[in-house]
Amino acid sequence: MNVILLGPPGAGKGTQAKRLTARYGIPQLSTGDILRKAVADGTPLGKKAKALMDAGKLVPDEIVNAIIEEALASPRAAKGFLLDGFPRTVPQATALDEMLQRRGKRIDHVIVLEVPTEVLVERLSGRATCPRCQTSYGKDSPPKRPGICDNDGEKLVVRPDDMPDRVRQRMLEYESKTALLTGYYKARGVVRPVNGVGTVDEVEKRVVQALQ
Ligand code: AP5
Ligand code: MG
Numbered sequence: 001m002n003v004i005l006l007g008p009p010g011a012g013k014g015t016q017a018k019r020l021t022a023r024y025g026i027p028q029l030s031t032g033d034i035l036r037k038a039v040a041d042g043t044p045l046g047k048k049a050k051a052l053m054d055a056g057k058l059v060p061d062e063i064v065n066a067i068i069e070e071a072l073a074s075p076r077a078a079k080g081f082l083l084d085g086f087p088r089t090v091p092q093a094t095a096l097d098e099m100l101q102r103r104g105k106r107i108d109h110v111i112v113l114e115v116p117t118e119v120l121v122e123r124l125s126g127r128a129t130c131p132r133c134q135t136s137y138g139k140d141s142p143p144k145r146p147g148i149c150d151n152d153g154e155k156l157v158v159r160p161d162d163m164p165d166r167v168r169q170r171m172l173e174y175e176s177k178t179a180l181l182t183g184y185y186k187a188r189g190v191v192r193p194v195n196g197v198g199t200v201d202e203v204e205k206r207v208v209q210a211l212q
Contacts, residue, residue: 001026001080001211002105004087006181007113009170010120010127011196012203014136016113017084019204026080029071031064033084033134036159040131054160056169058088058177065095072099088178093185109211110185113196113203117171124167128156141200 001024005013017028035053038046045067049059068086071077087093100106115123126139130149137143143150161170185191192210196203 002100002108003081003211004083004107004110004185005085005113006110006178007196008115008117008120008174008179009167010124011113011115012123012200013084013113014134015141015200016111016204016207017082018135019200020082020207023208024080026082027071027076028082028084029068029077029086030084030134031067031086031088034067034071035059035064036131036134054166056161056166056173058173061089061091061095064088065092065099068096069099072103087181088173090180090184093181107185107188107190110182110191111207111210112182112191112193114193115196119197120171121164121167124162125164127159127162129159130154131157 003020003026005017007013014028014030014033017030020026021028035046035049039050039053040046045063049063052059064086068083072081083096087096096107123138128137128143128147129135130137130152132154133149133151135149135151137149137156143156147156148154149156160166182191194203194206194210198206
């Protein structure tokens with residue numbers, strides 16, 4: 001099963017991707033997570049991406065396309081994948097089409113997580129993230145020990161792009177460049193809108209239903 005998780009910043013793409021990975025045994029391919037790791041490791045890729053990410057702006061298409069090309073070539077993506085945060089622009093979507101076509105694959109479902117802006121802002125202002133495994137914690141889903149990741153004991157951090165002015169910039173990027181991808185995929189009959197408001201369990205149930 002090849003799935004795209006689409007939705008604005010804070011919609012719960014990463015949270016749901018982690019649930020779906022556990023449920024279906026297919027990997028989460030998150031360009032945001034891969035870029036944050038590159039920034040933390042200080043690699044040439046991380047150095048190129050850091051300023052743009054911190055400002056809440058998109059990094060160039062060529063960079064993320066190359067990341068996904070490499071991820072799709074990995075054996076762990078052979079039986080299916082969950083794309084989280086990619087594609088985000090029309091050129092990324094056409095590049096993805098071309099990559100999948102070369103491999104004889106296609107997208108089966110585009111899950112569009114729908115969450116009103118005021119809920120997104122509230123969620124992101126309360127988010128803490130594990131710098132190692134990238135799990136997000138929020139007001140409604142806190143870690144067992146305050147400030148410590150349940151999975152690996154790492155100290156949680158606040159993402160630099162979760163500052164209110166950067167969140168606004170990310171929303172603008174989403175509205176101007178990413179939201180129109182719903183239309184891009186609509187003609188193929190693969191778009192599954194899902195109400196993203198509710199508990200993480202409730203949203204997971206809706207997503208699973210939409211994937212059937
Ligand atoms: P990325 O990491 O993809 O960030 P994003 O799209 O802004 O999305 P978030 O990770 O902020 O939100 P999410 O939907 O994953 O929500 P989450 O599950 O954490 O991208 C970051 C940056 O990288 C970009 O700005 C750009 O610079 C660059 N980049 C990445 N991909 C790119 C691309 N393709 N092209 C160009 N640039 C790219 O949940 C949010 C919060 O809500 C958490 O606290 C969580 O605990 C909580 N929560 C989740 N679900 C619920 C629920 N049901 N109820 C209550 N709280 C909930
Ligand atoms: Mg995320």
